[in-house]
Amino acid sequence: MKNRWFFPDFYENSIYDINIENIINLSITTIILDIDDTLVEPHIKHADEKLIQWIKKIQNLKINIIAVSNNTKKRVNDFTSFLNISSIHTALKPSKIRIWRKIKKIEKEPKKIIIIGDQLFTDIFVGKRMKIKTILVKSLTKPKTIRKKIIRKIEEFLLKNWKQNNISNITYT
Numbered sequence: 001m002k003n004r005w006f007f008p009d010f011y012e013n014s015i016y017d018i019n020i021e022n023i024i025n026l027s028i029t030t031i032i033l034d035i036d037d038t039l040v041e042p043h044i045k046h047a048d049e050k051l052i053q054w055i056k057k058i059q060n061l062k063i064n065i066i067a068v069s070n071n072t073k074k075r076v077n078d079f080t081s082f083l084n085i086s087s088i089h090t091a092l093k094p095s096k097i098r099i100w101r102k103i104k105k106i107e108k109e110p111k112k113i114i115i116i117g118d119q120l121f122t123d124i125f126v127g128k129r130m131k132i133k134t135i136l137v138k139s140l141t142k143p144k145t146i147r148k149k150i151i152r153k154i155e156e157f158l159l160k161n162w163k164q165n166n167i168s169n170i171t172y173t
């Protein structure tokens, strides 16, 4: 299968559909979380109670959470200021350099790390390059710019194609 670089290990409608048991079974110690359109809509400044509880639930399992966003320092700091999680702003995904620099202090083994994000060409691609597990979730908002609309069309095409080919190691909901 071509385009393995963009092919997520799992696909879920939202972060709340992710089976935490599976993450425990994969011996994951560290979760990399995209922020915009994965955790909250981009215009939402802070996490709501549901998201705070979801993050706490994961932290109670002794799993590290690190928010990794291509967005600005202000956006990322504002968002994480009320959450007890570390973060990387201006991450330059799909480049893995800035992410590895920080994450290797937490977990060095790629197989114990998973990334959750809504974009194939940034979140999933960087996950593949890092050789870590990947979960794609449905983007929370519709793309607004022409460029993002085109990217979304390509993503939808690839996902449909994979689904039709009945790829076995991807779970669809």
Ligand SMILES: [Mg+2]
Pocket: 034, 035, 036, 037, 038, 117, 118, 119
């Ligand atoms: Mg995103």
